[in-house]
Amino acid sequence: MQLTGLDLLFWSAGLGAHLVLLSVLWIRRRYKVFPIFTAFIFSNVVRTVTLYLVRLLGTKASYFYTFWSFGIFDTVLQLAVVYEMYSLTFRPLGVWARDLRAAFIWLVTGSIAIAAGLTWLAAPHARLWMQVVIIKGTFFSSACMSELFVGMIVLAVKAGLPWKTHVARISHGLGVYSIIDVLIEAGHSYLGLQRDSQAYTTLSQARMTAYLLCLAYWIVMLWRNAPDSKKLPENMRGQLVRLQNMVDSDLEMIRARER
Amino acid sequence: MSTRTVYFIVAVAIFVLTLIAIAFYYYRRSQKSSQKNWERLLKRLTAVDRSSIAEVALDIIDESGQKRQDEASAALEPSQIWKLVGGLKGLEVIEANCAVLVDLAFYLQQWYPEAVVVAEQLRLSAREIEWQVGRLRSAQETGKLEGAFSMYAQPAVAAYYLMTRRVLALYEEGNLAMLADLRNAL
Numbered sequence: 001m002q003l004t005g006l007d008l009l010f011w012s013a014g015l016g017a018h019l020v021l022l023s024v025l026w027i028r029r030r031y032k033v034f035p036i037f038t039a040f041i042f043s044n045v046v047r048t049v050t051l052y053l054v055r056l057l058g059t060k061a062s063y064f065y066t067f068w069s070f071g072i073f074d075t076v077l078q079l080a081v082v083y084e085m086y087s088l089t090f091r092p093l094g095v096w097a098r099d100l101r102a103a104f105i106w107l108v109t110g111s112i113a114i115a116a117g118l119t120w121l122a123a124p125h126a127r128l129w130m131q132v133v134i135i136k137g138t139f140f141s142s143a144c145m146s147e148l149f150v151g152m153i154v155l156a157v158k159a160g161l162p163w164k165t166h167v168a169r170i171s172h173g174l175g176v177y178s179i180i181d182v183l184i185e186a187g188h189s190y191l192g193l194q195r196d197s198q199a200y201t202t203l204s205q206a207r208m209t210a211y212l213l214c215l216a217y218w219i220v221m222l223w224r225n226a227p228d229s230k231k232l233p234e235n236m237r238g239q240l241v242r243l244q245n246m247v248d249s250d251l252e253m254i255r256a257r258e259r
Numbered sequence: 260m261s262t263r264t265v266y267f268i269v270a271v272a273i274f275v276l277t278l279i280a281i282a283f284y285y286y287r288r289s290q291k292s293s294q295k296n297w298e299r300l301l302k303r304l305t306a307v308d309r310s311s312i313a314e315v316a317l318d319i320i321d322e323s324g325q326k327r328q329d330e331a332s333a334a335l336e337p338s339q340i341w342k343l344v345g346g347l348k349g350l351e352v353i354e355a356n357c358a359v360l361v362d363l364a365f366y367l368q369q370w371y372p373e374a375v376v377v378a379e380q381l382r383l384s385a386r387e388i389e390w391q392v393g394r395l396r397s398a399q400e401t402g403k404l405e406g407a408f409s410m411y412a413q414p415a416v417a418a419y420y421l422m423t424r425r426v427l428a429l430y431e432e433g434n435l436a437m438l439a440d441l442r443n444a445l
Contacts, residue, residue: 160361
């Protein structure tokens with residue numbers, strides 16, 4: 001199987017960027033805070049190397065199956081990264097914020113329903129049913145991911161829970177990439193998976209370019225340290241404890257009246 | 260191009276534009292929240308006109324916050340309470356106070372991670388009160404306010420009165436330099 005210069009450029013750039021990002025995660029000890037995200041980046045390194053070797057040495061069929069197997073694994077890991085970002089934002093005391101549980105259910109259900117509706121509308125042209133499943137599945141996952149990241153912004157703002165600096169940077173990168181990916185996957189669905197489809201290949205290259213930009217953003221942002229937190233003045237701490245006690249007693253009064 | 264494909268393209272376009280608009284709107288809101296400081300947040304509490312709320316609240320509680328047991332307590336009729344609270348506008352004032360407390364918790368969690376426990380408890384309490392007021396607003400919108408009002412409004416208003424009064428008292432008695440301007444404004 002012949003590789004073009006552009007193919008080699010994307011592969012080498014992707015491998016290099018992932019290795020640099022892994023180094024940043026290791027040197028700055030970010031892997032301790034983001035183990036799933038680190039695993040996601042590591043899996044991409046493994047995927048890039050494996051696919052390169054399979055493409056050079058294997059058959060077209062083996063490349064196809066390897067590519068989509070990694071694709072499914074990658075989607076699962078992306079969802080795990082979403083979980084990690086939600087967990088770091090919405091579990092400030094180690095448990096999920098109780099005021100958001102219903103919102104989570106609505107968000108996940110709504111995201112799946114909307115993504116499923118859009119996927120149902122898609123009617124990609126392909127020679128094999130498996131290709132249709134792959135195109136629709138990829139579109140569905142990118143739509144879900146984009147909804148979950150936008151939903152994360154909405155929930156954080158509405159609930160008054162701040163994003164930690166690096167959580168915000170990772171989420172922004174993956175969120176923007178997911179929205180771009182929705183457009184690209186919609187293009188793939190529209191064009192279909194047909195032999196010698198130059199437009200299909202161009203869209204894939206556009207996605208790779210977007211992802212490389214996302215990697216560059218993560219490298220810079222995760223290398224930088226978060227702003228230093230402030231030391232809580234002793235009198236302010238006392239005020240807060242008293243304020244909390246008062247609010248608690250007010251709540252008890254309301255609850256007692258309801259009963 | 261088939262009709263279904265046209266629908267798909269239009270639906271994806273609407274979907275993406277909606278996501279971008281929502282993300283942009285809430286991202287701007289989060290940026291604004293990040294730029295708020297302690298003084299500005301507390302100043303927002305002073306903007307509340309609490310005289311009518313106090314009258315409603317003191318109908319069922321005393322100055323110390325205890326429930327009144329005397330015969331003259333709970334004398335206000337729902338219609339009077341509604342008028343004194345200022346109807347929906349008054350309830351919006353109460354909601355605004357909740358929003359301040361949520362923002363206060365946001366500020367604390369962002370800049371003082373060691374205060375995360377207190378901030379989170381404060382946030383949860385404020386959110387719960389916000390939800391209580393939300394029930395009243397929903398009842399008002401569905402025309403079932405009369406029944407809900409006597410049950411929820413006065414205790415909620417009383418709770419708000421106490422909460423805001425105590426927050427104000429906290430910074431009045433506090434000696435933080437950053438609260439000096441606010442104390443003068445009071």
